[in-house]
Amino acid sequence: MDSIVLIKQVPDTTEVQLDPKTGNLIREGLKSIINPDDAHALEAALTLKDRFGGKVTALSMGPMQAIDVITEALGMGADAGVLLTDRAFAGADTWATSFTLARAIQQVGSWDLVFCGRQAIDGDTAQIGPQVADWLGIPQAAYVFAIESVNPKHITVKRRLEDGYERLQCRLPALITVIGEMNTPRFPRVDRLLAGCREKAPIRVFNAADIGVKTREVGLEGSLTHVIKTFAPKFKREGKILEGGKESVVRELIQRLKASEGATACRAFASACEL
Amino acid sequence: MIVWVEKDLCDGCRRCLKACPYGAIEIKEGKAEILDRCTACGACLEVCKAKAIFSDAEPKKIPDFSDHTGVWVFAEQRNGRLNRVCLELLGKARELGEALDQEVCAVLLGSRVSDLSQTLIRYGADKVYLVQHKALTHYRTIPYADAVEALVKIHKPNIFLLGASHLGRDLAPRISRRVGCGLTADCTELSIDPEEKILLQTRPAFGGNVMATIANRYSRPQMATVRPGVMVAVPTPDKKGAVVRHPFQITESRIGVKVLETVREKKTGSDLAEAKVIVAGGRGVGDAQGFQILRELADVMGGEVAGTRVAVEEGWIPPENQVGQTGKSVRPEIYIACGVSGAIQHRAGMMHSRYIIAVNKDPRAPIFQVADWGIVGDLHEIVPEMIRQLQASSG
Ligand SMILES: Cc1cc2nc3c(=O)[nH]c(=O)nc-3n(C[C@H](O)[C@H](O)[C@H](O)COP(=O)(O)OP(=O)(O)OC[C@H]3O[C@@H](n4cnc5c(N)ncnc54)[C@H](O)[C@@H]3O)c2cc1C
Ligand SMILES: Cc1cc2nc3c(=O)[nH]c(=O)nc-3n(C[C@H](O)[C@H](O)[C@H](O)COP(=O)(O)OP(=O)(O)OC[C@H]3O[C@@H](n4cnc5c(N)ncnc54)[C@H](O)[C@@H]3O)c2cc1C
Numbered sequence: 114m115d116s117i118v119l120i121k122q123v124p125d126t127t128e129v130q131l132d133p134k135t136g137n138l139i140r141e142g143l144k145s146i147i148n149p150d151d152a153h154a155l156e157a158a159l160t161l162k163d164r165f166g167g168k169v170t171a172l173s174m175g176p177m178q179a180i181d182v183i184t185e186a187l188g189m190g191a192d193a194g195v196l197l198t199d200r201a202f203a204g205a206d207t208w209a210t211s212f213t214l215a216r217a218i219q220q221v222g223s224w225d226l227v228f229c230g231r232q233a234i235d236g237d238t239a240q241i242g243p244q245v246a247d248w249l250g251i252p253q254a255a256y257v258f259a260i261e262s263v264n265p266k267h268i269t270v271k272r273r274l275e276d277g278y279e280r281l282q283c284r285l286p287a288l289i290t291v292i293g294e295m296n297t298p299r300f301p302r303v304d305r306l307l308a309g310c311r312e313k314a315p316i317r318v319f320n321a322a323d324i325g326v327k328t329r330e331v332g333l334e335g336s337l338t339h340v341i342k343t344f345a346p347k348f349k350r351e352g353k354i355l356e357g358g359k360e361s362v363v364r365e366l367i368q369r370l371k372a373s374e375g376a377t378a379c380r381a382f383a384s385a386c387e388l
Numbered sequence: 389m390i391v392w393v394e395k396d397l398c399d400g401c402r403r404c405l406k407a408c409p410y411g412a413i414e415i416k417e418g419k420a421e422i423l424d425r426c427t428a429c430g431a432c433l434e435v436c437k438a439k440a441i442f443s444d445a446e447p448k449k450i451p452d453f454s455d456h457t458g459v460w461v462f463a464e465q466r467n468g469r470l471n472r473v474c475l476e477l478l479g480k481a482r483e484l485g486e487a488l489d490q491e492v493c494a495v496l497l498g499s500r501v502s503d504l505s506q507t508l509i510r511y512g513a514d515k516v517y518l519v520q521h522k523a524l525t526h527y528r529t530i531p532y533a534d535a536v537e538a539l540v541k542i543h544k545p546n547i548f549l550l551g552a553s554h555l556g557r558d559l560a561p562r563i564s565r566r567v568g569c570g571l572t573a574d575c576t577e578l579s580i581d582p583e584e585k586i587l588l589q590t591r592p593a594f595g596g597n598v599m600a601t602i603a604n605r606y607s608r609p610q611m612a613t614v615r616p617g618v619m620v621a622v623p624t625p626d627k628k629g630a631v632v633r634h635p636f637q638i639t640e641s642r643i644g645v646k647v648l649e650t651v652r653e654k655k656t657g658s659d660l661a662e663a664k665v666i667v668a669g670g671r672g673v674g675d676a677q678g679f680q681i682l683r684e685l686a687d688v689m690g691g692e693v694a695g696t697r698v699a700v701e702e703g704w705i706p707p708e709n710q711v712g713q714t715g716k717s718v719r720p721e722i723y724i725a726c727g728v729s730g731a732i733q734h735r736a737g738m739m740h741s742r743y744i745i746a747v748n749k750d751p752r753a754p755i756f757q758v759a760d761w762g763i764v765g766d767l768h769e770i771v772p773e774m775i776r777q778l779q780a781s782s783g
Contacts, residue, residue, distance in 0.1 A: 124594075201429060207561070208570055237593045238573035243529070243561035252644035253529055255558045269648070275554055277653040284644040322410035322425040327389050329428060329445065337570030341588075342601040350744065351760040354751070362763050363773045366745065367781065369761060370722070375743040377476065377617050378664035378721030380690025381778040 114167040114263060116158040117218055119229035119241070120151040120186060122179040147182040150230025152189075152298040154291040158228045159190045159299070161263060168192045170221055174202055174213055183316055187309035188301025194309075195221060199320040204333030207240040213331050214241065215248030216324040226268065227288040231256055242290035252287050258294040389428045389445050393420045397440035404432035404441060448606070455544055456608040459485045462536070462550040462559075463496040463508055463516070466527065470504055473551030475621035477614055478512040480578055482622065484547060484587070485514075487580040493517060493545070497535055499525040502631070509629035511621055516629060517543070521636045526647045527555055531638050533562040539634060540567050545609045547587055549578075552613035560613050569607035575614045586610065592719075617664050617721065660709065665691025665722045668711055668738070671698040672727020672748065672767055679704050681771050682726060688778045694718070696734050712737040726767040730755025747771065 124143040147155075158169045171186035173179050174197040183194035197217050205213065218227060227249070232239040239255075246253035259271040261280070269282045273292060283289075308314060321328050329335060355362040376382050400418040412425040413432060420432075420440070433441050459481040464471040478492065485492045494513040496504060498520060505516040517539050523531045540548065540563065548563075550556040552574040564571035577590035581603075587610040590601045604610040660666060667686040669679055679693060686693045695705040697712060711718055713733040723741035728734060730746070730753055738744070739758055746759035747767045756762045763770055 201427065206570060207573075208564065211561075211565065235594055238571075239557050240561040240564075240571060240573055243558060244565045247533070247562045247565035253558070253562075254645070255529075256554055273554065274650070277651045279650050280648040282646040282648055287644070320410060321427040321429070322412055325425075327428045328430075329389060329448075334448065337568075337607045338572055338602050338604045340600045341603050343593075344599050344601075350758060352757070352762075353760065354756065354762045354764060359765065359769055359773050360777075362765070363770060363777050366761055366763065366774070367777055370743070370745075373743060374618075374620075375721040377620055378690075378742075379778075380665075381688050381782040383472075383690075383782075 114161050114165045114226065115169075115224045116161065116167065116226045116228055117170050117172055117221060117224050118151070118155045118158045118186070118191070119214060119227065119245070120155060120171050120173045120182050121148045121230070121233045122146070122173065122175050122182045123148045123233055123235045145178070145181065147185055148230050148233045148235075150232055150234075150291060150293060151182075153293050153295050154228040154230050154289075155186055155189060155191065156296045156298040157257075157260065157289070157291050158226070160296065161226075161260070162190070165263065167225075170195060170224075172214065172217055172221065173197065174205075174210065174217075176203075180316065180318075184306060184309040184314070185301055187314065187316070188303075188306035189299055190302075190305065193315040194317070196316060196318045197320075197324070198318060199328075199331075201321045201328040201334075202332045204336065205331060206336035206338045207236070207238050207244055208337045209331050209333075209335035211241050211244035211248055212335065213324070213326065215245050216326055217319060218245070218249065220319070220324050225285050227251075227286070229288070229290050231290045231292045239290075242288060246288035249286075249288070252283050253290070254281050254283050254287065255290040256292050257289050258292050260289075389443075391422055391426055391428050391430070391432065391441060391443045391445075393422060394440050394442065395419045397438050399438050399440075401437060403435045403437065407431045407435040450605050453546070453608045456546045457490050458493050458543065458545045458547075459488070459490055460493045460495060460540075460545040460548040460609065461513070462548070462556065463494045463504065464551050464553060464555055465496065465498055465501055465504060466555075468498070468501055468504070470507060471551055471553060471555075471616075472621070473553060473556075473614070473616040474508070475511045476616070476619040477549045477551060478508065479622040480614070480619040481547075481549060482512040482624075484578065484580055488546070488585065490546060491515060493543075495519075495536060495539060497524045497532055505629075505631045509627055510623060510625055512624050512627065513629050516631045517634060518631055519634045519636045521638065523638050523640070523643065524636070526650070527559075528643055528645055528647065529558055529562060530643050530645070532559050533566060534638060534642075535634075535636050536563050537566040538636070540609065548609035548611045550611075550613045552615045556613050560611065564611050567607075567609070567611075569609055569611050570604040572602045572604065572612040575612045576618050578612065578614065578619075587612070660692055660694055660711070660716050660718050663692040663718070663720050665689040665724075666694050666711075666718055666720045666738075666741070667691055667724045667726065668694045668696070668728055669699055669704070669726050669767075670696040670728035670734075671702075673699065673704065674727070674768075675702075676704045678727075678768070681768070681775075685724070685771055685775050685778075688775055688782075689722070691720070691722070696728050696731075725755050725759070726771060728755055729753050730758060 256273040261269040491514040494508040572589040719740040
């Protein structure tokens with residue numbers, strides 16, 4: 114059972130500090146980490162390898178420094194790593210990113226499963242997994258939190274739904290997106306980490322030519338969507354103190370809430386709708 | 389896209405060889421030759437003194453999309469019940485459709501779901517594209533993607549919205565890949581640019597710490613998933629609409645997956661990050677008993693309970709429900725702070741909530757400075773009154 118695991122290097126947004134005055138994100142000193150869901154995806158692949166044998170390859174697209182997450186993956190037990198790095202890859206939307214990753218996967222050779230995280234904590238789109246699966250023309254199982262069984266033809270998984278879960282049998286080769294519930298990622302082993310840092314470490318570095326793409330198909334140029342503006346979420350607070358007796362202030366509060374854009378969030382107001 | 393050398397012009401100066409970042413040029417018999425590795429990046433064109441290198445690449449143009457029209461909404465249903473989010477999307481789609489003077493269409497897939505068409509029309513659809521087939525009974529990625537892909541390629545919509553539900557986020561990326569169009573994830577705001585007439589799609593990223601506005605100029609439909617509970621469903625009770633049925637064929641061997649079982653589970657534990665409503669308590673709540681009342685309010689509103697560090701230290705709520713600098717960052721639609729002073733470390737975790745309500749007996753408490761609406765008073769009186777009135781209003 115050979116697997117490819119897609120891992121992304123991301124800034125640690127759980128340690129996000131906000132400027133107490135402006136409420137903006139303070140970017141300096143943000144640590145880079147392996148995207149949390151991806152560590153779970155890697156653990157899932159390594160668990161299968163422990164049981165059934167096979168090879169695990171970690172694949173990441175990013176700047177040269179993303180080699181750190183590949184090394185970490187080797188430390189956890191991956192057999193090989195591939196880093197996709199090229200100035201031409203920069204600024205990609207999910208269309209261009211998934212195309213690039215899919216080309217690289219086809220380049221890596223034979224595999225039965227592609228694992229990825231459900232979602233990256235920076236871009237937050239959760240689109241890469243399904244798009245890569247579609248470029249590769251293979252079935253997918255998203256939001257997976259348990260692998261029940263694997264045989265040479267099929268994998269059976271449990272995947273999360275909003276109100277429960279689904280047991281799904283999926284033909285191989287397939288792509289699986291993993292959620293954090295699935296497992297606890299193992300710690301990297303120091304000897305493996307050190308080996309991963311040596312020159313002979315089994316890490317391949319690919320650029321656009323190595324995966325056979327044109328620069329205009331990837332990165333910012335190859336993208337179909339573009340971020341035209343970013344800003345800190347800020348809402349003008351009404352800052353209104355409601356006055357009067359208990360009953361009347363609460364009534365006023367509820368009226369204001371009902372008339373606001375927040376009304377749909379509140380279950381007590383939902384009964385008006387027929388669903 | 390190719391790059392080539394006119395051999396007659398080439399003087400074999402080797403400048404291109406050095407400029408190529410990909411090692412994709414060789415000199416053979418004194419002339420440059422472009423290899424298969426070429427990525428058409430154009431670096432060699434810039435350095436060639438003899439102007440012997442050519443490329444057929446043209447500057448990226450925005451194509452003419454005037455043949456793409458209509459605002460589409462994916463009508464997500466499971467077990468014959470519509471997901472509320474698709475009615476919310478229809479509400480938004482009407483607004484966008486009016487701004488563009490284009491019709492609103494719903495896409496409904498399943499088996500024996502035609503009854504739902506009328507609901508979709510009564511919430512704003514001018515037309516319902518209905519595809520029914522046994523293979524579409526339970527959601528599976530590939531048959532759904534196949535069916536929607538076919539519809540989109542035939543009817544060429546301008547805008548296509550799906551709910552950012554588990555299903556929507558599983559399906560939308562595959563459709564976007566098939567159709568070759570961009571996709572914006574989990575939008576919380578949509579509007580039409582008054583000049584360019586394109587869809588401006590605004591969404592949170594970096595765990596909600598940054599908002600980004602995204603445009604999709606180079607492909608159609610302009611496709612987005614939209615966060616449930618953000619847009620407002622607007623009934624259009626007297627509306628008439630058409631139902632257009634489409635045939636569909638698929639074989640099980642193409643699908644590749646089988647749903648063995650679907651299990652409904654009551655959610656265990658709370659999920660603050662996903663909660664739309666959070667009722668938070670601080671020292672003013674007084675004891676664990678007091679948090680029971682906050683729990684009741686949260687239940688009536690369909691939300692979760694959280695608290696300050698003090699509430700955690702007192703053992704009234706578990707540590708994973710702490711909000712603030714050393715706890716969780718949350719951004720619900722409604723955050724109700726009861727008996728919370730509003731220390732900066734607490735505010736750091738909740739200041740991006742859409743609406744903030746504060747109940748505190750001290751009118752000078754800093755929490756009122758970040759609140760939309762404040763009630764000065766004893767939470768032990770105000771909160772039960774809120775529960776009473778909300779219960780009365782929901783009947
Ligand atoms: C503020 C902001 C908003 C954006 N909004 C959009 C948008 O709405 N639509 C859009 O198309 N693009 C958007 N992008 C671009 C998008 O973030 C990038 O394309 C990014 O490379 C992939 O998307 P993601 O981070 O959302 O990954 P996700 O789709 O959330 O990632 C899912 C999984 O895919 C794998 N993966 C993702 N990226 C990589 C990688 N580089 N290397 C290896 N594995 C990877 C990982 O396993 C990961 O867990 C946005 C970017 C920014 C900065
Ligand atoms: C490094 C650091 C990190 C921290 N991280 C966090 C964090 O992540 N999250 C966090 O919350 N705190 C954090 N704190 C603690 C923070 O500074 C405050 O001490 C804490 O938030 C105060 O909690 P409180 O509002 O419950 O209590 P208090 O500040 O004591 O406020 C209680 C409020 O309740 C009101 N009140 C009392 N009785 C009633 C009543 N019957 N009806 C209505 N109102 C009433 C009072 O008027 C008062 O305003 C951190 C502190 C430090 C130094």
